Amino acid sequence: MLKSFSIARxxxxxxxxxxxxxxxxLLVGKNNSGKSAFLEAVQLFAERASPHSLWDxxxxxxxxxxxxxxxxxxxxxxxxxxxxxxxxxxxxxxDQGIVLGSDQDEDEIHICTVAYRRLHDEEEDVSRLERLEPxxxxxxDPEVEVYLVAENGGRTRRLMxxxxxxxxxxxxRMPVPKKVRVVPTRSMLxxxxxxxxxLIGLTPLExxxxxxxxxxxxxxxxxAFVEDRGRGSRMxxxxxxxxxxxxxxxxxxxxxxxxxxxxxxxxxxxxxxLLVDEFENGLHWSIQPRVWETVFRLASKLNVQVFATTxxxxxxxxxxxxxxxxxxxxxxxxxxxxxxxEVRPVAYDLETLGDAVDTRVEVx
Amino acid sequence: MSFxxxxxxxxxxxxxxxxxxxxxxxxxxxxxxxxIERTFGIFACESYEGLLSRANALVLAPxxxxxxxxxxxxxxxxxxxxxxxxxxxxxxxxYDFPRSLPTEGAVVPGKSHTPRLGVWVMPDNHSKGSVEDxxxxxxxxxxLDVVREAVQLGKDxxxxxxxxxHKSKALVHTYLAWQDEPGKPMGxxxxxxxxxxxTPTAMxxxxxLARLFELETSRDEETSHA
Numbered sequence: 382m383l384k385s386f387s388i389a390r391x392x393x394x395x396x397x398x399x400x401x402x403x404x405x406x407l408l409v410g411k412n413n414s415g416k417s418a419f420l421e422a423v424q425l426f427a428e429r430a431s432p433h434s435l436w437d438x439x440x441x442x443x444x445x446x447x448x449x450x451x452x453x454x455x456x457x458x459x460x461x462x463x464x465x466x467x468x469x470x471x472x473x474x475x476d477q478g479i480v481l482g483s484d485q486d487e488d489e490i491h492i493c494t495v496a497y498r499r500l501h502d503e504e505e506d507v508s509r510l511e512r513l514e515p516x517x518x519x520x521x522d523p524e525v526e527v528y529l530v531a532e533n534g535g536r537t538r539r540l541m542x543x544x545x546x547x548x549x550x551x552x553x554r555m556p557v558p559k560k561v562r563v564v565p566t567r568s569m570l571x572x573x574x575x576x577x578x579x580l581i582g583l584t585p586l587e588x589x590x591x592x593x594x595x596x597x598x599x600x601x602x603x604x605a606f607v608e609d610r611g612r613g614s615r616m617x618x619x620x621x622x623x624x625x626x627x628x629x630x631x632x633x634x635x636x637x638x639x640x641x642x643x644x645x646x647x648x649x650x651x652x653x654x655l656l657v658d659e660f661e662n663g664l665h666w667s668i669q670p671r672v673w674e675t676v677f678r679l680a681s682k683l684n685v686q687v688f689a690t691t692x693x694x695x696x697x698x699x700x701x702x703x704x705x706x707x708x709x710x711x712x713x714x715x716x717x718x719x720x721x722x723e724v725r726p727v728a729y730d731l732e733t734l735g736d737a738v739d740t741r742v743e744v745x
Numbered sequence: 746m747s748f749x750x751x752x753x754x755x756x757x758x759x760x761x762x763x764x765x766x767x768x769x770x771x772x773x774x775x776x777x778x779x780x781i782e783r784t785f786g787i788f789a790c791e792s793y794e795g796l797l798s799r800a801n802a803l804v805l806a807p808x809x810x811x812x813x814x815x816x817x818x819x820x821x822x823x824x825x826x827x828x829x830x831x832x833x834x835x836x837x838x839x840y841d842f843p844r845s846l847p848t849e850g851a852v853v854p855g856k857s858h859t860p861r862l863g864v865w866v867m868p869d870n871h872s873k874g875s876v877e878d879x880x881x882x883x884x885x886x887x888x889l890d891v892v893r894e895a896v897q898l899g900k901d902x903x904x905x906x907x908x909x910x911h912k913s914k915a916l917v918h919t920y921l922a923w924q925d926e927p928g929k930p931m932g933x934x935x936x937x938x939x940x941x942x943x944t945p946t947a948m949x950x951x952x953x954l955a956r957l958f959e960l961e962t963s964r965d966e967e968t969s970h971a
Binding site for chain 2: 411483666715717719725727730732733736737739740742743744745
């Protein structure tokens, strides 16, 4: 579990450190204060900056268009990956790039650019890459290749070759196992939900997901995914005590779908991290306390660390009531922009958040 | 500076938190009587606990307060215990509190993202009491003696039912009941000049407000402080 987390030169963050994280963390902040970017940074860190996670992050924000071209040394580089870096610029050779770290020093990851020279061994018919010092690299040299790399504990992992035409670039290594699940602002795709269900169907976790759904609608008795022949995908149906025949889960309202996705994702990421952007979406205020109770309980049971964002005061109040029941498991903070436009975390302890809730003082 | 809506539920970047509406009106009355322009909002928290909670939450609020003043009563426990309670409540915010509450009221500088903090414990940062004890000091001694006798008579004859802790309140309200417009609040009597606002305690309180909120005060106010 991350006890603290630091971000440098990622997205809008110059340098940010949040200490005293909990098992279940809620972030607030105005638009563009970096809440979603914070979740992305956690994802990138937890997935050890895999090429797959880098690609995920830029494609989710529709940043895969090749916009402005930029220069490393004297070569044009139009990689969309640059959008992940502060000021949308890839670091030059030898420059500091994105640094993500936790309370464990050895976990720190540095994502930057490195130049290599490709050396050919004619006899063996193989080639290998020799790392070049950043000074004096001739990028126009056809034998020089620039890579995006992740450095960690003295080891360098090449993520992708830059300055190649076409996208996505050839990833150098494939991703690590799923340690992170993301519940996005809007709905997950139906096939993603179906896949998650398959992973826990017929396991004890299925009961947990059903119990979660009952928070919203007590009449729900069971869930099954069936082939939707028209669309060629599988859709969730629920059996309820109200109707004789099963009805589509999505017809039961946004709240049911949202809760289903949150609990399903949580149940599928044992020992990992759950990220929920705009937690409150679709959830009526009156059920939010019970949803948070479920999240706290399952997170503890499955050893999951949760990071969620919200814009909603109801959501903050509901989170607070669940935190009160689990005083050692929560953390709450706001990302604030200072006069210089730099992001600053403001952490609330349980008592102070309670005071703000009781006296209706703004926290967001 | 003008504020809309409830006159004792004002917000903004410079705020004075008081326990009750009476405190709110006394502060307003004092400033009006001394013709000092008020450049801060006043918020009545309805209780001592509510005041501490609100103060604690406001220090971190996203609006980033410039100045936060607290006016509390010390009717049961005395000012030293109140001062300690404030320090305990706000300990997480990294203020450099003086060890003891200065008799002229505390003004503690803020850090880069925390407001300047002022504390006044009624009546005078020194005695046990409340805003009513502060007000009693504004009433002419001879008049007050008559009120004391009347209230004592009420107690002796078992007409007066109030608890001991509320004695000052009973005295103030008895006095107010006898004025030209019976029952008119204390604050309005001060504002209207029917009660003095230049007793040593009142002057000291106004000077504390002036230091905290950087108010423009007249010359005699400054000299009396020196």
